Amino acid sequence: MGQLMGFLNIEKKSQSERKPTERVLDWNEYKIPLVESDAKEQAARCMDCGIPYCQIGTTINRGTTGCPIHNLIPEWNDLVYHGQWKEAYERLAKTNNFPEFTSKACPAPCEGSCTAGFVSSPVSIKSIERAIIDRAFDEGWVVPKPPKRRTGKKIAVIGSGPAGLACADQLNKIGHRVTVFERSDRPGGLLMYGIPSMKIEKDIVDRRIHLLEEEGIIFKTNVDVGKTVSVQSLKDSFDAVILCTGAGKHRDVAIEGRGLKGISPAMEYLTASNRHLLYGEALKADYDAKDKNVIVIGGGDTGEDCVATAIRQGCKSVVQFGKHGKLPEHRTNNNPWPEHPNVFSVDYAYEEAEEVLGKDPREYYVETQKFLSDAEGHVTELITGSFKQDNDDASVKKNWKADLVLIAIGFQGAEDKVFDDFEINRDSSGRVIDADTTSYQTSQEGVFAAGDARRGASLIVWAIEEGRKAAAAVDLYLDKKKSLVHE
Known part of the structure; x- marks a missing residue:
């Protein structure tokens, strides 16, 4: 464990x-990593408690509690405290x-359930994780490790987000031939x-993709399964197909004037902005603030990213509408530890x-x-009412100037085309309903689903965990052995 009483005697940083x-004024990452001495001191706050709620990775009252990928947090905290950085990286990479993605884009439910947070401030788990992986890349510890043997089995992964990449990585490690299709x-x-560069710079993503390619994973881009390549040809050419397409069907508003110019889904806006930065593509008027x-x-978070992007584009003003009230400053009795704390915060965009x-x-x-x-x-204006009062009450109606409107009210699951092409079933939320958390197999033999396509729009850590578990299920389906079970 770290320093005795460190969680009380050392202030969280x-x-x-x-x-x-x-x-x-730029699009570079806005966070500054902990220096080595600070990381070691913060790791000393971890007490390696008897029941590490930080690792439990479960859902309580519809919120995520603990780390869904079950990171060995107390173990690598202690290794950092003792200066054993390579060993800390090895423990981190085990789960x-x-x-490099989760330490930037995850909202850290592990910290919300940290036992130290019950009586003091939680351990700075996310910041320490960032320090470990940054050190690992700087020291050259993260290197391609192609499998020593190949099984002869071929697997197609549809989608290259966190779930698809994790699934492909796991299956490749044990020797299956994996091809990832990305439209x-x-x-x-x-x-x-989807995520702005100030949260994840794109060379960080490219770096990992190149590592995966060097390990033997094949990436095929500009491939729209069902159009440029048929579903049947995939079934004929591969021993298993895994759908990791995400939950790309955005929710919309069905109100008067929705079809006006200047109103766009948030993800289209963020994608256009990222493409503009990567390729210099001209921004259409509906995507320029x-x-x-x-x-x-x-x-939500997507709306917040839109706020930050609009500010960098030079907007005159920006307002974000929420349907709920302002969160409390502290936990309420209805939100006890170890639930994720639903409390007010001023995040980067705000x-x-x-x-x-x-x-x-x-x-x-x-x-x-x-x-x-x-x-x-x-569009020039919006008329709003209040979810809190009678919408017919003229006193709550308000007019807002608007030259650009971005709709960020969530997602409705996988796009319709996924279900039509693969002839699989969905629930009312647009999720693949046949694939459970044991087999991950859909109603179609040899076709599996994982990540947001199966679970619904969620956190990056859930996507990675789903990808890992689906890989284990596919491996059992193909080889009847437990090759990917956590050690």
Whole structure:
């Protein structure tokens, strides 16, 4: 364990951040990693408690508690504390295929369930994880490790997001031949085009893709399964097919004026922005926030990324609508430890909005009721009511200027085409319902599903865990052996 009483005697310190007024001028990562001495000191706060709730990875009251990939957190914390960095990396890599992604994009449910957080501040797990994987790459410990033998089995993975990459990585490690099909022009899924560069810089994604290629995984981009390649040809050419297509069908609003120009799904906006930065592609008017009044409908993380992107594009103003109320400053009795703490925070985009535009952009209990336009059919205004009061009450109605509206109210599961092409069943939320968490196999023989396509839109750590477990299930299906069970 770390220092005796370290969780009480050492103040919590996480990664610092670049100044908001400076970082909004570029698209580089906004966080600054812990230096070695700080990482070791923070690791000393971990007490290696008898029941490490940080690792449990479960769902309580619809929220994630602990680490879904069951990272061996107390073990690598202790190794960092004692300066055994390579050993810490080896323990981290044992359960997590891509710590360089999770240490940037995961909301750290492990910290929310950390036992130290019950009486003090939780251990800075995410920051320590980042320090370990950064050190591993800097020291050259992360190297290609192709399998020593091949099984002769061929597997197709459809989709190259976190679930698809984790699944492909696991299956390749034990010798299966894996081909990953991606309909976009670059692998990575949301890691590449959905998450802004200030959270995950794209060379970080490319670095991992290149490692996987050197280990023998084949990536085929610009392949839209069902169009450019038939489902039947995949079934004929591969011993198993795994659907890791994500939950790309966005939710929309069915209100008057939705068809006006200047109203777009949030993910289309974020993708266009990422492509503009990667390739210099010109931004269409509906994806450019410069000098515009921007409204983001939806209070989640995707909406927050839209806020940060709009600020960097030079928006005139930005407001984010949420249907729920403002979260409390501290846990309530209905949100006890070890549940993930549903408390108010000022995350990176909101801090930037306060510094650059003068106010937190979040508005609460807002119900968008109507879009108004100019003579050319472009949105100019929104009319809203309140989810908290009677919508017919004129006192709660409000008009908002809007030149660009981004809809970020979540996703409805996998796209319809996935179910049609593969002739598999879905539930009312658009998830593959036949694939359970034991076999991961759909109603079609040899066709499996994992990640958001099976689970619904969720955290990156759930996607990785689903990919790993689906790989284990496929391996058992093909070889009847437990090759991928955690040691």
